[in-house]
Amino acid sequence: MYILYGGDFTRAPLVQWVLEEGKIDYELRKIDILNGEHRSAEFLAINPAGLVPVLITPEGEALYEVAALMLYLAERHQLTELAPAVTDPDRGLFLSTFFHIAGDIQSEMKRFHFPHRFSLRRHDDAAIQELAKSMVLSRLSVMNTRLAARGPYVLGSRFSLADFYLSFWIAYLDRQAACEQFSSIARLYDLVRSRPGATPYIEDTEKAADAYALMMKKHPGGVIA
Ligand SMILES: N[C@@H](CCC(=O)N[C@@H](CS)C(=O)NCC(=O)O)C(=O)O
Structure with a gap:
């Protein structure tokens, strides 16, 4: 199961949409960036860069950078209709x-x-x-x-x-x-x-x-x- 740290006024919906499209299990945890929650000690322990979104993989790795997260999920779950596979000419x-x-x-x-x-x-x-x-x-x-x-x-x-x-x-x-x-x-x-x-x-x-x-x-x- 994945954990997605997202929240209002963030780009996390990009990752959430891939999770939904791929019917992948996840839990969404909201971070309130308007009130500076992304700079709290608790969140910085998860992502020292203080940026949202963060995806925690089933293995417990904390990943960030939204483009990487989207691609990572599409590839790991073989969503080749969303992202052409490595050998695909597209x-x-x-x-x-x-x-x-x-x-x-x-x-x-x-x-x-x-x-x-x-x-x-x-x-x-x-x-x-x-x-x-x-x-x-x-x-x-x-x-x-x-x-x-x-x-x-x-x-x-x-x-x-x-x-x-x-x-x-x-x-x-x-x-x-x-x-x-x-x-x-x-x-x-x-x-x-x-x-x-x-x-x-x-x-x-x-x-x-x-x-x-x-x-x-x-x-x-x-x-x-
Ligand atoms: N390059 C990062 C940037 C992430 C980013 O800037 N996220 C925004 C929310 S969409 C954020 O955390 N903003 C808080 C801030 O910059 O203080 C990515 O694309 O994931």
């Missing part, structure tokens, strides 16, 4: 996109949500946020061109983890602007959003994104320090 494009989301989109989303960590001057925050958003949009623009030529999913007609991963971050962005600007991204987002297993996750993520945006307005110095 594997290259899958990995390339998956790591691009992890390294170049997700990291900008962190900057978008935590602009106060990237400058000592609070009046820089709005510009940092705008810059992060425009970086994500420029990455989406490249993806949009590729999806227009070979879509509707990242792997053409084949849905994969990469589509869900991308949709999660689109839900957290200014999704209306992104979908209005990029029709192939909008198509992918709609397709993922209407998958029965994914719908509740994407809907909850949209609500969380809207609530977080409101909190950011109320706490310009940072929702989480």
Whole structure:
């Protein structure tokens, strides 16, 4: 049995969705990041990096980094419909996109949500946020061109983890602007959003994104320090 440390306003639903898709047994333990629970001695003993999500494997190993957790579960449980197997010709494009989301989109989303960590001057925050958003949009623009030529999913007609991963971050962005600007991204987002297993996750993520945006307005110095 796995234990997933997640919680509201975290990326843990990405891992939870894989667990559910794979019908894998797990227990969810919620960490309240808005109240700094991820910095408590108890949680730091589990993940000294103080980051959520964390997955405890059946062997008791504590793993983190959301992309790694998704891939690890898909591979360990042979969910080859979600992640092409090692010898599958689709594997290259899958990995390339998956790591691009992890390294170049997700990291900008962190900057978008935590602009106060990237400058000592609070009046820089709005510009940092705008810059992060425009970086994500420029990455989406490249993806949009590729999806227009070979879509509707990242792997053409084949849905994969990469589509869900991308949709999660689109839900957290200014999704209306992104979908209005990029029709192939909008198509992918709609397709993922209407998958029965994914719908509740994407809907909850949209609500969380809207609530977080409101909190950011109320706490310009940072929702989480
Ligand atoms: N690279 C890590 C980043 C994890 C991360 O930043 N998690 C957020 C929640 S989604 C967090 O723990 N934030 C608390 C903080 O940064 O203080 C991953 O992708 O799993």
